[in-house]
């Protein structure tokens with residue numbers, strides 16, 4: 452391969468992860484092309500809640516969730532649902548999810564997330580300042596509101612773990628809650644937790660588009676193309692595109708979010724990636740005077756100020772990539788939000804469904820394909836892809852440059868499922 456070609460990296464996927472990786476590789480002096488079948492910010496990165504959830508170090512597969520799941524599953528429009536047409540297909544994922552909730556494994560996953568998050572935050576701050584993207588980020592603080600004293604108490608242990616990991620938060624009540632967010636329903640004004648440093652992007656779609664603009668301004672190429680298959684070569688890789696077209700690259704980074712599983716399978720890696728489909732409704736500016744990010748832990752959804760309006764959503768639906776959306780889920784969360792935020796104007800909202808790329812052990816897949824070290828994976832960030840995007844870029848840049856990673860990469864290795 453010529454020197455110029457040997458320097459070329461192709462990133463598959465123009466979501467927040469792919470673009471953050473692409474920018475990190477540009478900083479290493481590489482020539483980078485990003486390919487996406489649909490264009491910039493067309494997947495989960497477009498419509499998420501925008502939270503920079505660096506304090507969310509808790510694994511999803513926890514002993515607690517295994518107790519809670521049956522209750523949640525009983526409500527077809529509740530925080531967790533399985534589409535009946537997908538119930539059998541999801542069983543292997545659920546078996547791995549259950550295994551990950553065993554205390555010893557749970558503690559290992561927690562330690563891995565706790566090591567990744569500070570590094571991800573540092574990388575995010577560096578990216579945002581070097582790319583002049585500060586106007587896309589705001590510190591609003593994150594308020595977690597509980598229905599009852601019992602649920603507040605039940606979550607005390609996990610917050611103590613966060614405290615030990617250096618995450619600052621306050622426990623507040625009554626008038627203190629009102630001062631941070633006026634206009635709440637009385638049952639939510641009992642006890643709350645508040646992370647004053649909680650940050651978010653103003654609008655995730657605009658942030659991702661700004662990353663793409665920064666990437667192009669530095670000479671990066673964005674192309675619309677679906678990658679059907681990636682093949683390892685003695686050096687580098689070959690991409691198979693529609694119409695029998697092919698293209699070679701010295702390095703390929705697979706960042707195709709929830710769609711990465713099939714491409715990895717062609718390379719011989721059976722990765723148990725699934726999608727946790729999430730729904731939301733974005734209401735126009737003026738719908739509610741939402742002062743900050745509000746999390747309703749008892750109901751599995753959030754309200755965040757996005758682009759001057761209010762975005763309400765979350766929840767998890769296990770239903771694969773092909774079934775049509777069930778927007779009654781978005782309606783159900785909006786109806787609940789109207790009870791919790793009296794006066795919320797629910798008219799005229801825009802509904803959205805996104806495919807979170809999720810792993811049964813919560814941790815992203817970051818590391819080389821088994822077929823070649825010239826092909827690397829960066830997908831599977833689940834609920835935290837925006838939060839961990841810049842950190843992933845840094846880890847991929849280190850890996851491809853042969854530098855020691857700043858954290859232990861074993862828990863994130865694609866090979867952990869072999």
Ligand SMILES: Cc1cc2nc3c(=O)[nH]c(=O)nc-3n(C[C@H](O)[C@H](O)[C@H](O)COP(=O)(O)OP(=O)(O)OC[C@H]3O[C@@H](n4cnc5c(N)ncnc54)[C@H](O)[C@@H]3O)c2cc1C
Nearest residue numbers: 464466468488494495496500502678708729805836837838
């Ligand atoms: C309701 C909801 C709320 C969320 N809230 C938050 C939050 O507050 N904070 C947070 O950190 N995370 C949040 N997330 C998660 C976050 O959105 C994702 O983890 C993140 O966007 C994943 O980014 P990505 O770049 O890996 O994938 P995507 O954004 O999905 O991008 C993948 C891209 O790959 C392209 N692609 C796929 N297959 C191919 C192919 N064969 N060839 C070429 N291109 C291909 C797609 O077109 C797509 O553009 C939320 C997700 C949802 C659904």
